[in-house]
Structure formats: structure tokens, C-alpha cells
Amino acid sequence: MTDISSVWQTASISGIYRQTKTIKSFFLALREPFFHIAGQFVDVRLTAPNGYQAVRSYSIASAPNSNGMIEIAIDRLEDGEVSSFFHDVALVGDLIEIRGPLGGHFTMAPNGEGPVLLVGGGSGAVPLVAMVRQRVASGKDQALSLLVSAKTWDDVVFRDEILSISKAIADFTFTLTLTRASTATEEYFNRRIDAAIIKVALDRLPSPPEQVYVCGSNDFVNSAVEQILKSGVNALSIRTERFGG
Structure with missing residues (x-):
């Protein structure tokens, strides 16, 4: 069985919301829904017409769910080629490539009890x-x-x-x-x-x-x-x- 977290899939931007003057939330509708744990992240890949690719990692902001929708919050960096694309170019309905969920060290178990x-x-x-x-x-x-x-x-x-x-x-x-x-x-x-x-x-x-x-x-x-x-x-x-x- 293929581990979906290692496979690139297409996601559609279903919503964009400005959090601060430099941070926007992007709501992504997944073609292949997955269930994540708080603290995990996804990789986002952009491909230019000449074939050049840029990959960046972004934490998942949403709580674990099975509805095929995740939220990532992207901080615009002054020289950030990927963050600049999302802040200046990306629109609702655009398709992007992501893979995940990734990361297991910085996660909080949903069944935890201690402070x-x-x-x-x-x-x-x-x-x-x-x-x-x-x-x-x-x-x-x-x-x-x-x-x-x-x-x-x-x-x-x-x-x-x-x-x-x-x-x-x-x-x-x-x-x-x-x-x-x-x-x-x-x-x-x-x-x-x-x-x-x-x-x-x-x-x-x-x-x-x-x-x-x-x-x-x-x-x-x-x-x-x-x-x-x-x-x-x-x-x-x-x-x-x-x-x-």
C-alpha cells in the first residue's frame, strides 16, 4: 500500500484569509484526503514553465479532520519565492502540489492528558x-x-x-x-x-x-x-x- 504522505497530490485553494499584514491563511481542498496530527506539516511544490521547482514546508494550522480540507498559514518573506507567489499571485481555485502529512517529532498526541x-x-x-x-x-x-x-x-x-x-x-x-x-x-x-x-x-x-x-x-x-x-x-x-x- 502506498504511503500517501510521500506522494505528491493536487490541492485546490478554496479560500484565502489575511491573518496579519504579512501572514495569510490558505485553505486547501485535497484530492486525496488524509488525517494528520497537530504539529505535522506539508511540503508545497511550485513548478515554473521552464521546469524549475521550489519546495517549501508549511505547518498545518487546522485541527485533525477527515473532511479533505487543511489550512496552512504562510508568512511573506522578503526574498521568499514561494511565499511571494502565495501572497501576490495565488487565487481561489488555483491548483498546487502538496505532499503530507509529514513530521513525527513535533506532534502532540490527541489522547494526551498531562499539562x-x-x-x-x-x-x-x-x-x-x-x-x-x-x-x-x-x-x-x-x-x-x-x-x-x-x-x-x-x-x-x-x-x-x-x-x-x-x-x-x-x-x-x-x-x-x-x-x-x-x-x-x-x-x-x-x-x-x-x-x-x-x-x-x-x-x-x-x-x-x-x-x-x-x-x-x-x-x-x-x-x-x-x-x-x-x-x-x-x-x-x-x-x-x-x-x-
């Missing part, structure tokens, strides 16, 4: 939102503490949805820090993630986390993990996903 800490920087929050959505869809009682770092209030991907979930579900909490905010408010800190902010996110869990997921740029992940380890969290519980140089 979980999620830490994301910028678009690194995307797979973590998939984990939150998976938790909501499962209906299980599992404490999640999500900590996100973004430049400004308007740069927080899936912001309104996250805030809504944090008000609706008692054992899901949201901590936000903005690196380009001039002052702090009751809703967010105004600095890079440090030991004090990590402590706030940890204290919002009923007990030490059994799993920690950190996603973002190399520098962000290195810094966040350093602070998490200083807080006394078991290093073996930490999983990381990095992007960028």
Missing part, C-alpha cells in the same frame, strides 16, 4: 494553534498554556480566535508578549521572553508540564529553551521546531 506548555515566536505559533484546536476538538480535559511572542498586537497570528478560546475553556490560558510595544498592559508584556514571563506561563498550569513545544526562528528557540531550562523544566520534555537561518 502542556506551548511557546511560539511570530509565525512559529501556527503549529501550536493546531495543537490548541486539536485540544478543543477532542473535548478532553487537558491543561494547555500558550505563550506567544510577536512584534505588535496586529502581528499576533490567530489572535482573536486564541483570545476567544482562552475565555471559553478554563484549562487553556494565553500569555502574550510584544517586542515592539512601548508599554505593557493587562493583556500583554512588552519585552522579549525572559525567565519572569516563562514563570507566568508555567504558573498558569496546574502542575509542571509533561510536554513543552517551542517553535520559531533559531534565535527565538535557543533563547526560549534556555529560559525554560532555567525554570527547572525537564529537558527531556522539550520538543522544538525551527525555521530560518
Whole structure:
């Protein structure tokens, strides 16, 4: 039997939604539906008329489902040939090539029960939102503490949805820090993630986390993990996903 995750298939863009000034969500209708786990990703392949191909990987933002539809959120990079295509050229109805779901290390089991800490920087929050959505869809009682770092209030991907979930579900909490905010408010800190902010996110869990997921740029992940380890969290519980140089 062929493993569908290793086979390229055609998907149709069924919807496009702007999340922030640099991030758009693309809803893809799959020709061959698959079931994924939160934290997995897909490869996207673009082929130019001259045969040149570019492949990029994007986290799946949607919760696991069997309806043949997935959501990916793409951050426009200044020199990104694939991200520029999606932001400037792609339209609803366009066909693209994808393969997946891929990745098994940075995944959160849908039947988990222990407390979980999620830490994301910028678009690194995307797979973590998939984990939150998976938790909501499962209906299980599992404490999640999500900590996100973004430049400004308007740069927080899936912001309104996250805030809504944090008000609706008692054992899901949201901590936000903005690196380009001039002052702090009751809703967010105004600095890079440090030991004090990590402590706030940890204290919002009923007990030490059994799993920690950190996603973002190399520098962000290195810094966040350093602070998490200083807080006394078991290093073996930490999983990381990095992007960028």
C-alpha cells in the first residue's frame, strides 16, 4: 500500500484569509484526503514553465479532520519565492502540489492528558494553534498554556480566535508578549521572553508540564529553551521546531 504522505497530490485553494499584514491563511481542498496530527506539516511544490521547482514546508494550522480540507498559514518573506507567489499571485481555485502529512517529532498526541506548555515566536505559533484546536476538538480535559511572542498586537497570528478560546475553556490560558510595544498592559508584556514571563506561563498550569513545544526562528528557540531550562523544566520534555537561518 502506498504511503500517501510521500506522494505528491493536487490541492485546490478554496479560500484565502489575511491573518496579519504579512501572514495569510490558505485553505486547501485535497484530492486525496488524509488525517494528520497537530504539529505535522506539508511540503508545497511550485513548478515554473521552464521546469524549475521550489519546495517549501508549511505547518498545518487546522485541527485533525477527515473532511479533505487543511489550512496552512504562510508568512511573506522578503526574498521568499514561494511565499511571494502565495501572497501576490495565488487565487481561489488555483491548483498546487502538496505532499503530507509529514513530521513525527513535533506532534502532540490527541489522547494526551498531562499539562502542556506551548511557546511560539511570530509565525512559529501556527503549529501550536493546531495543537490548541486539536485540544478543543477532542473535548478532553487537558491543561494547555500558550505563550506567544510577536512584534505588535496586529502581528499576533490567530489572535482573536486564541483570545476567544482562552475565555471559553478554563484549562487553556494565553500569555502574550510584544517586542515592539512601548508599554505593557493587562493583556500583554512588552519585552522579549525572559525567565519572569516563562514563570507566568508555567504558573498558569496546574502542575509542571509533561510536554513543552517551542517553535520559531533559531534565535527565538535557543533563547526560549534556555529560559525554560532555567525554570527547572525537564529537558527531556522539550520538543522544538525551527525555521530560518
